[in-house]
Amino acid sequence: MDFVSGFFYVFSVVLLFAALRVITARNPVHAVLYLMLAFSQAAALWLLLKAEFLGIALVLVYLGAVMVLFLFVVMMLDINIDAMRAGFWRHLPLALLLGALFSIELIAVLWAGFPTATVDAAVATKAMHAPDHNNTHALGVLLYRDYLYPIQVAAVILLVAMVAAIALTLRGRKDTKTIDPGVQVRVKASDRLQVLRVPPATVAAADAAQEEQA
Known part of the structure; x- marks a missing residue:
């Protein structure tokens, strides 16, 4: 076995482990980090297959932009883990059925090859x-x-x-204070500001009352 085959098996094992931890990690931040590890190993496999453009694009696009965005979103959002895992066992049979169907389709395509090539x-x-x-x-x-x-x-x-x-x-939310730009354009100064004239006698009477109380 040459060194290329050895690197292929090493990257494949790490990729499968990272993919398994993505779906089994209890912490969503850890799941995103394992997903980034899986993408890096996939990029290494692309480089071994002499597909340099795909490997570099995978690192730049997914690891450099998409996954960093996912990581910041997951860290900034207050995610209720218990609520997300509430229906896990109820939907597990359907998930296993869909996963088995997807695996069978992949195996059938790879086994039969690509006759249209x-x-x-x-x-x-x-x-x-x-x-x-x-x-x-x-x-x-x-x-x-x-x-x-x-x-x-x-x-x-x-x-x-x-x-x-x-x-x-x-979506329109009731707790947000959104402003319609059309209403702002049509508004007039008299609608927003009203100047009230205060008689001087009223002010003087109020000052005298405060002095008496003092």
Whole structure:
């Protein structure tokens, strides 16, 4: 066994352990940290497979932005752990069924292979080890030429998800003091400020009463 295979098994074992701890950790902060560890090990596997662009993108996008955002959100929110775990055992059979179905589908796809592929594996491997081979260029050709329509469909789905997330956060709450900009534009000075004239005699009488009391 060469050193590449040894690193592959080490990274795979750490990745499986981190993925298991993500779903079994009782503290959500620890779960996010284990998820960051899992992403780092996946990036290392991408680098072993000579997919440098995917590995660096995984580190920069997920570890550098998304997971840090998740970590800050989890640490800032007051999450009730007991309320989240209340229905764990009730939903466990459904979760196991869906996990088993997903695993069977993955095994079936990997076992049957990809019959729609038109590139010979030997030719692809030879081209990958060529001196003038560029992984980023090859990935760009696959994404934006061969699989252009699936990429556009995925982009539309992500756009709909982003709009839905923004719409869910814009719910009207009674405890917030929101101001309508249209009302602010139409307001007049007389509606906001009213000057009252106080007669001098009233002020003098009030001062005299205070002196008598003193």
